[in-house]
Amino acid sequence: MSPVPPDATQILELAASHGLKLKPDTLSVNEAGLDYRVVMARDLEDTLWVLRIPRREDVSAKLADEKKILDFIGPRLGVAVPNWHIAQRNLIAYPALPGRPGLTLNPTSGEPVWHFDRESRDYARQFGQLLARMHAIDVEEVRRAGLVVETPEQVRATWASDLARVRQAFDIAPSLTERWERWLGDDSYWPRFVTMTHGEPYPAHVLLAPDDTITGVLDWTTAKVGDPARDFVFQKMLGVDAVFEATVDAYVKAGGQVWDRLGDHCVELLAASPLGYALYALTTGLPEHRAAAQAQLTPEAAM
Template identity: 55%
Template sequence: MEPEPATERDVRALAARHGLDLEPGTVRFEEAGLDYRVAFAAVSGTAEQWVLRIPRRPDVAVKVADERRILDFVRPRLAAAVPDWRIAGPELVAYSLLPGRPGLTLDAAGQPVWHYDTASPEYARSLAELVASLHRLDAPAAAAAGVPAATPDQVRQRWAADLERVLGEFDVSAELMARWRAWLDDDGLWPRSTVLTHGELYPAHLLLDDGDRILSVLDWTTAGVGDPALDFMYQHLIAPPASFAATVRAYEELTGRHEPRLAARCEALVAAGPLNYALFALASGEPEHRAAAAAQLRL
């Protein structure tokens, strides 16, 4: 890959190579993403705002086609808006800006800035409606369309395999090892069935209206047919217990599905964060991420 575009001029030149003419002086950057550098800009001669995602590494660039298949499957089937990639290649992904404002952004110091009340009943209900609509989609059809898919047994087997891979590359503290082994051994912490999941329904990936309802969903890189608990994990981590319970209750009313021990399953997934980061570090091949992952695994 060529060096990452560092200036407005670089981004405008990159966009121009793909047939997109950006208005000078309108490019602004969002640096929070580990996988993509994100820029926002207006198209020349119009008021139309576009999002430009620039892969930071080759391992990200090769996944662009996979994410596009996910988006093409989800877009006509989900009530919330999802990106419609007009440009999708190994050096640039670009699409028209979606409606809504992020639920969460980071300030210049990297600190979170919340744009909604995490106890909002409107958000809790809207999240339940989004998750319900996603989990009701036809999982076999998604798999046939090229969306990554796993059975319940495969979900558990992949986590076990991932743990063994990380153990082969890093020193892991006894406390983390004990927790992860207990998780893998506990039948009640694993799904009975799998559904189409987004995988990272984090407020930074959700665009809201002024009433805290979800209008758009971004960043489908981790989507696939997998553990339903993934789509409740961040609500459990961020929201007050009553708001998490409200989301689960509304989801059950909408779908008729009951996920046993859902809070405990969410806690286990959150606790697997250092394991996930170690896998990311290995995929990226970048020494700074490997060092940071090693430090987390020794805690």
């Protein structure tokens, strides 16, 4: 979190316009998010609040969907999720959840700051069990709640459609195009079932107690029924095979279902992340985002 921001007065006025009176000297801002500014501040009763301020109109348009997800997942997950007290197009606010994020960014350098042992087998065990609980949620319940439900066929079709859209708007290195097409065309990578997923459960979105017990999960914007591997990707990205294996082992022991190439599929999902950023750049329309996306799609040219 950064020191008190230059627009602190406007933030205080925004909160007050929704009935939330905050102490000016308690404000701090995290500017790292692509979609939201995140403000932490205490109210007059000294309760700590989280304020999410949308950066763009397209972000505000997704608010109702995320609120629906939180209302559905909250009673079913076994750990805390945000309970929005204010949910308006220009402000989301809720009392801070217990715990601290496992990962933050240094506000000056932008470098990651880890707040737990990334090689902890205990964290891997807890995380695997958490995923097993979430993935066990009945898909028909999700459908009845009005949330997004994809079939296994739709999961792959969406990736193919995304690739086609990005190819129309950007140059892509042939090596990446060939890799992604091989992955899309090889049945052995892909699950034949879908589950309820968070989509981005990496340590910045996972809250931990002082003893590293998982206490909550943040940022449910991308949650849907889809590819269960989405929730394992960041464990794979840590690059420690034993941690990934411990996560999967705990997941299976807690009732989770896996397939032979889960790990390989996670590697390919990581390799396909430039597609996601390119779609983000097309959504924002900002030249700096487009340039960053192009650099990821043609990495040889950037060298």
